[in-house]
Amino acid sequence: MIAQPTVQKQLKSIVKLSPHAVLLHGRFGVGLASAAQELALQLTNKPSIVRISPDEKGSIKIKTIRELYSFTRTKQDEKLIIILDEADTMQAPAQNALLKLLEEPPEHVMFILTAHTPQILLPTILSRVQKVEILPISNKQTDLLLDSLAVKDAKKCLQLKYMAEGLPAELTRLAQNEDYFKERSASIKEARGFIQGTTYKKLITSYKIGNDREKAMDLLRDIAHIVEISLKQKPSSSLAGLLANIVFTQEKLLADGNIRTQLLKLSVS
Incomplete structure (x- = not known):
């Protein structure tokens, strides 16, 4: 994972302290999903990872959170890490159900939430998570990523750097998918x-x-x-x-x- 040094330091601190809930937030295209997965893998050698993502309508429903509540009450020997992708797509009822989980966290469970608009989340949820902002990468890191993606054309590099502006996930997708590049240009x-x-x-x-x-x-x-x-x-x-x-x-x-x-x-x- 490519990240700013300050972000890498914060994530290492998370691994060391292992709080019961973390919120990774940042701009679209900064790579929150990758950061969450990498963090989960670093937290334990043999993690049991459950990933919850928005449904086809683009949101995480209260039913899913209630099912998660029952699931986390099941006794397990190994640490359970639950990743809630795009937690900010939850409406108020689902957020309130999640709040109950965060208020009574089982010892073996850790939550990793991601959100591009964390201000949408309830203040009571924000107060119960350790927050890490995943920042855009530097120009030097962007150049290194472009090299690793084998982008050699100088004009294309400038276009990609302008369009992605330090967002590694977005930069990678733009470089590897020409149709997406044309769509984003339009x-x-x-x-x-x-x-x-x-x-x-x-x-x-x-x-x-x-x-x-x-x-x-x-x-x-x-x-x-x-x-x-x-x-x-x-x-x-x-x-x-x-x-x-x-x-x-x-x-x-x-x-x-x-x-x-x-x-x-x-x-x-």
Whole structure:
């Protein structure tokens, strides 16, 4: 696993202390799933690992958490590590059920949660987990990863570095999947058009993807990515305000808000 030195130090501390619950959080594409798997394997020589991921509708349901509660009460000789991928996709009922698990953790069980938007989780859950932010890798680490992926073309390297911006999982996927690279290039172009376009063009885009939550979230991530880069190059109060509005819209969509309504509000903000 490629990680910032500070992140590596934190993960080593987790392995040493072995708390009952950990939250790994970071941006989309930073490699939370890989980090969780690597951490689980380091925690014990012969771990029993259970991995819970969102269902086909994109969320972890309360039924799954209740089943997990019963499962963890079964006596086991070996340490049980439960990875909850994208824990921030749980709605309030599922989160409350998880909270009960975290409040009464069996001695042999450790939870590893991952979340790209940890602020969506209940404060009571956040207070019961040890948090580690998985940060983007450095430019030097990015160059080493590109070398390991056998990307030699200078122009392609620059494109990949701009699109992934230190996110190793995203960089790897872009480098290895040409169809995905083309898809992401088109998405970033659309996001740039949303930022620079007229209100009318923004409204058209909002109506076009107003029934697709995944595409809407992808668009918001791309817009945020471009705005963040622009802010680093030249701070601007208007861009900072746009970024705040984007984050607010993302939170509304994650909380199951109406897609088209939220995008329309962003278009005229």
